[in-house]
Amino acid sequence: MTLTRVIRYTLVTVLVVSALVLTALRLLLPQLSDYHGLIQQRISEAAGQPVRFENISARMVGFRPELKLDRVSVFSANDDHPILQFDHLLLRISLPLSLLRGELSPTLVRLAGTEFSVMRKDGRIVVVGLQGADSVNRQSSDELVDWLLHRRNLEVTGTRLHYRDVDQDIDLSFSAAVLRLVAQRDGLRVSGRVSFVGTDAAGSLEVVSFLQAREIAELSDASWNIYLNVDELHRDEPIADDIIIGGNLDLEGWVFGTGPAIDWVDGGLVWEEPVLTKADELPMIRGKALRAAFDLSPVVDGWHARLKNVEFESTDDRWQGEQLIASYADSMLWVDGGEVDLAFLTRLLTGFLPDGHRFQPIVRGLAPVGRLSNFKADLGRADDGSWSLSALQAELHDVGINSYKKIPAVSALSGVLLLTPKQGRIDIDSTDFGFWLPGLFRQVLEFEQLRAAVDWQVNTEGLVARLHHLDGGNNDLELRAKGVLELPEGESPILQLVGEVDEFDIEQISRYLPVGVMPPAVVRWLDSALLGGRLVRAGVVWDGTLNEFPYDQGDGRFEVTGEVEGGVLDYVPGKYFPIITDIDAHLSFVGARMEISGQSGLIFDSKLSEVSVVIEDLRRKGNYLTVVGNVDGSLANGLKYVHESPLEGPVGRHLQDLSVTGGSHLELALDIPLKKGEKVTVDGDLRLLGNGLQFSNTRIDLENVSGRLKFDEKSIDAKELSAILFGGPATVSVKSSPSTGLRLSGGGTLRVEQVAAYLGWQAFNVADGKSVWQSLLTIDKNGVDLTVDADLSGVKIHLPPPVAKGTGEEAQLKLHLDCECARPQTPLNLSLSIDDEWFVDMVLGRETDKATITRGVIATLPGQPMPQRGVLVTGSLPEIDFEQWQQWIGSLPEGSGEPVIDQVDAKIKRFDIFGQKFPDLQVQGKLTGGRWELSLASTQVEGDLVYQVN
Template sequence: MSKVRLFGHSLLWVFTVSLILLAVFIATARFILEDIPAYKNDLEVYLSEEMAGDVQISGLSARMEGFKPQLSLKKVRLDELNHQTNTLSIGEIRLSFNPLNFFSGDLKPSQITLVDSAIKIKRLDDGRFSIIGLSSDQESGDSSGDFSWLLEGRRFEIIDSQIIWQDDLRDLPDVTLDQAQVVFQNNGQEHTLKVIANMPKETGGSFVLAIEVIGDVLSTADWNAKAYFKAKKIKLDKYLSRLNLDKLSIQQGEGDIELWSHWEAAALSQVKGNLAVKEARLQQEAETLNVSNFSGQFAWNKLLNGWSLYAKNLAFKTEMTEQEQSQFNVRYSAEQKEGYSISAAVDGINLEAMSHLLQYSKVLDQSFLSVLKETKVSGLLNKASFSVHQGENSVAWAACGELEKVSTLAYGLLPKMSHFSGTGCSTQDKGWLNLAVKEGSIYFQGLFRDPILVDSLDGQLTWAQDETGWLIKTDFIRLNSPHVKTQSRMMLHLPTTADNASIDLQTNFSQADSRFTSQYLPVGIMDKEVVHWLDKAFIAGDIKEGGGLLFKGPLS
C-alpha cells in the first residue's frame, strides 16, 4: 500500500472516529439535559439563597446551542426579601455553559442572557448604585451596588429589554430605555460593555454606548477606560434640562452627539466629540434665543493643574445673525495662591453673532454687556489670541488679532466706524494697530459735522500708559477720501487727572477740493468765529500740493 493511500485511510479513520465521538457527546448531552426540568424546584431554592430573594421560575428547559449546553428559565420573578416591593420580572434567562466544564461538574455559566426583562438601575442619594432585585448585599436593606457577580462570568447579555434609570441623588425624573441590547464581557482584568437602546416613543431618539475597562473596576482609582457614545435625534428639552443650568432652560430642539472619551486612574482625561443641534429654543429669564442650527467638533484634555478645549468647524444660526465655520482653543491653568492663567485663540469669529450670543448668555459683567449693546459691533475677528494671568495682587493681559470690515456705533471716546480693517496687539499698558481700510467711514461725533468717507486709510497707531495718563500717537497716517488726500501725524495725551486732554495734529494735503472744506473741519475744538470764516472762505478751487493744517493745544 502506497504512502498516499495509507495517509488517506488514516485521515478517513480519524474523521470517522471524531464524528462518532461527537455524536456520542451530543447524545449524552441531550440525554443529561432532558432530565434538567426535574430540578426546577431545586434550582429555585439555590437561586433564592444565592440572590437573597424569592425566585420563582415558571418554566425550565435545556438544549444544545451548537456545541454549548444551554438552560432556559422562562418567566422568572425575583422578589427581594428585604424589599418585597422591589420585583424583577424577566421573560427568559438563558445560561450557556462551556461543554468541558459542564461535564466535569463545573456549572458556572460562561454566558448569561436576559430576554424581555425590565431592569431598574438606581443611583442612591449617597452616590452609590443599585440594580433593583440583583444585589448581592444580603445584609444591607438598601440594595446597594456590589456588582462583583457581573465580573465572574465570561459574558452577560440583555436582549429586547427595558432599562429604567432612577436618580435619587439629583431627584430627577426617571429615564426609560426601550428595546435595549446590552453585552457585558469579561476577560481577566479586561471588561467590555456595549449598549444599544431606543429612547421612549414620546421623546424619540436612540443611542449607542461602548466602554472598555482595564483594571479593578470595583476599586476607586485602579482602572483605566475608553468609551464611545452616540445619540441621534435626542429631544433637548427632555434631557439637557437635567443639567440644571443656572437660569437657562431649553424649550425645544433636537440634537445628535458623538463622543469619544478616555479615563486614567478612574478620572476623565480626554473627551472628543461632534455636536449638531436643530431648531433649538433657549429661555433665560424673560429672553428667548432661537437657534435654527448649531454644529461643531471639539476636544477637551485634562492638563496638570488645568485643562484645554479646542473646537473647530463651529457654526450656528439664529433669527438675527449667523456664525459661519470658525475655530477656537482655550487653555486654563490654576496656579499657587489662587492665581490662574487663561490663554485663548480664535479664527473666523463673526463679531455680531458673538456679541448677540454673549448678550443673551449674560456671562459677562453688566458694564461689558452695555458696551456690546450700545456699539452693535459687526465684522470678523481672525487669527486672534488672548491671554490673562492673575497673580496674587495683579492681573495682566495681552491680545493680538486681525479685524476685518469692523463696524461699530460710537461709545465714549470711540468714534462710529464702518468697514474698518487692521492688525494689532495690546496689553493693559501699551499697544499698536496697523490700519488697512477700504471703502469705509469714520465719524467723531462732536468733533466733525459729518462722517468722513474713506476710500483708503493706512498707517499705524500706538498707545501707551505712564504715570501721567495715556499717550496715543501716530507718525504717519495716509487718508484718501472722495474730496481730499492727506498725510498726517498726531499725538494725543489723555491725562489721568482732571486736566484737559491735549493734541498735536499736523495734516498735509496732497490733493483737496476746497468746496468740501467744511466737512473736514474739526469744529468741536475750533472757535466758532474761525469756523464761520472757514465755511465762507473757500468757494471753489483745488489744492494740488503743499497745503497743510496744524492743531496744537488743550482740548476743552
C-alpha cells in the same frame, strides 16, 4: 474500540442524559415556587452577591430554560443593604455549562425596570443601583461595579440613568430601551441608545464603549473608549453657570481614557439653530447652523481642546475659520484661534466674563462685526466660577461697530490688538476706514488709508491713552496726529493732541464739521459760505480739560491754524453779496474764535488785501460775522458790487444812471448776522482816484473825480470831492438818505463852451469863457433835479446885440434842470435866466448820448409858453441889427445844421435892416426849409419878408 464507536456511544449518552434532564425540567418548572429558597440560594451563588426576589416563574425557550424573577434586590456581600434593585430579572440557563460546572450558568442576564445613578464629586465617581437614591456608600458602589464587570452577557431594559457632577453642577437624566454588557476576553463592551428625559432636553444618544478590565482592581489603570452618536439633541434649560443651550445638535465622536481619566476626545458636530445664552441675556451664540470638528485632551489640572474647520452661519452671513484652540489648567483658560468671527467671540466673552450681563446692552448696541485671526486669549476662573480676561491678542479684519451712547461708530478697522485688564495696544492699518459719532458729525468720516498706534493703561486714577501716531488720507485731506487722552475717575477727560492737516478740500467741509457742539446758525454759515479752495499746512493743538473748552480763562489751549489757497467765500450766503474768489489767507480757530486773514483775493477782478473774516464765539447764539478788507480795482467793479448786493435797494437805486471809469480803493467792513432775518451792517470808505462819472439821465460828465466817499447799508456821504465839470475844476459833496435820495452839491469854475457842447450848441459859437457856479443835484426814485447859480462875469457871448456880452461885464445865470427819469424816454426840462432879463425854457430829448433840443422858448419875460415843436423867441427886444445877425449866421461853419431858433414872435423897439430903422416893429414868423418867412408890422412898414438862410 475504534474512535468512531467512542463518538457514537458518547453522543448517544449525551442525548439520553439530555432527554432525561429536559423531561425532568418540564416536569419540575411549573412547581418552581416550591423551591423558592433553594433557587434564591443558587442564583445568589451564580450572581456572586446575595439576591432576594419576591416571585419566580419559568419557561423553556428551545432547549434552554428561562427564569423570570420579580422585584429583585442584589445585596452587599455582608447581606446588610441592597446595592441594586430592579423590577424583573430574566435568566436564560445553559444546561450543558450548568451540568459541567455544577452551578447555574446563565447565557443571558436581563435586568428590567432599574435605575443607575452615577455621581462625580471631588474627582471621584460612585455608582448606585437604587431608585431614588440621594446618597451613596463607596463600598456598595465598588461591589456593584465589580458585580457588573463579571456579567458575561447582561441586558438592561427599561432603565433610567441619572448623572450628576457635583463639582460642575451638572444634572442629567436618560432612559435606555436596551443596554448590553458583553464580556470579552480582555474586557467589557457596553452598547445601546439612551434618550434624555426629565428635563427640557430632547434627543437620543447612541453609545458603544469598551472597558479593558474584568476586575474592579484593574479599573484604576484600565484603558477604555466610548463611541458617541448624538441625534437631534435639543435643550432649553440652564446647565453649568446658568448657561442655556438651545437648538438641535448632531454629534459623533470617540472618547478615549485610562482609569478615571480622559485621554482624548475626537469627533464632529452639526448644531442646527444654535443658541448658547444665559437667562434674560443676549445670546452668546445664535444662528442658523454651527459645524465643526473637534478634539480634546486632558492636561495637568485641566484640558486642551481644538475646534477645526469651524463654519458658523448666521441669519445674514456665513463665517468660516480654520480652527479654535483652547486650553484649561490651574483655573486658567487659553484660547488660540486661526480665525474667529468677532460677533461670535464677543457674545461668548460677555456670557462667560464676570458681570457679563452688565455689558449685554452695550454689546447689543454696538453690534460688532468683523473677523479676528491669530486670535489668542487668556481667561482666569475665580473660586465663585466667574471668568475674567487676563490677556487678548488678535489681528483685526474689517471690524465694525455701531455708535452707542458716546462710543463712535467704526467700520473697516484692521490691525493688531493686544489687551489685558490694565493695559492694551492697537496698531491700526485700515483701508476704507469709517468713523462716525452721530451727536458730533453729520455722516461717516471715511479714510482711504489709516495707520495709527494707540496704547492705554488703567491705573488707580483712571485710564491714560496715548496716540503715538496717526496717518490717514482720502480725496479731501491728509491727516497726521499724535497725543495723550487721560480719563480720570469721576472727572472730565484731559486731552493733549497735536495734529496736521494738509491738502484739505474746503468744499467738503460740511462732512467734517462738529455740528453737535456748534450753534445751528454758525453751521449754516460754514455750510454755505466756504465754497472752495484748499487748506494746506494746517496745524491742530488741543491741550486742556474737555469740560473747560474753549478755555476762555486761559486754562487750556485749542488752536487750528492753516493756509487757504484758492479759496472761494460767500461771506453772506443767501443775501446775494458778490463772492470772494482766489483767496490766499491764514485760517485760525483759537478757542471759540474763528478768523480768516486774507493776503489776497478777488471780487470780480478787483484785488483784495488785508481781509479779515471773524466769528468771535462759535458757541454763542445770535453770532455776527465781521468782514473787513481793502479792495483795489476798477470803480466799475465797485459800482457792480453795489448793484449785485443788498446795497442795491438803499444805495444802488440812486446810482442806476451812473457810469464810471478809472480805478478806486475801497475799505469795507461788514457786520453780518448769522441768524436768519436780521440785516447786514455795512461801513465802506471809497477812495476815488481821478475817476470819470457820467450820469446817463442828465448826460452830465464829471471827470478826474478824486476824494473819499463813505457809505453804509442806508446812505452815501462824501465831502468835497474834487472833479472837472464842463472843463473846469469843481468841488462836489454827496449825501443820500432813504427820504431825500441822492444829493450832489458843489461848486467851481466851468468853461461855457463845454456847456454849449453839452447842449448841442457848440457849432453856433454862442459863448466862451469861464463861469463860477454853485449847484445842487438831487436824484431820487422819481428822477433828477439840478439847480445851478453861475456868475457870468468871465463869459463872453458872441451873439449880436442885444444878447452880446463882453468879458468882465457882470451877469448872473440861474439854471434848473429836472427829469422824471424813472419813466423811460422822459425828456429833460431846462430852465435858465440871465439877470432876470432873459428867460429860457427848453425840453431836451434823451434818445441819444447827447441832449437834443426838441422844443423851447427864449423870452424877456418868465413863464412864456413853448411851442409844440421848435424854439420860439418872444418878448420885447430893445434893438436888432439885421445885418449883424445875418453876418453871424453866415459865419457858422458848414454842417451846423438848422438853427436852434426856428420861430419868432417879438416886438422890437428898433429894427435896423438895409440901412433903414423901423421903430416898434412887430415881427412874427417861422424858419421853414432853410427860409425865414416873416410878417412885419409897424407905423412905418407892413408886409412880409422872406429870407433864405445860407
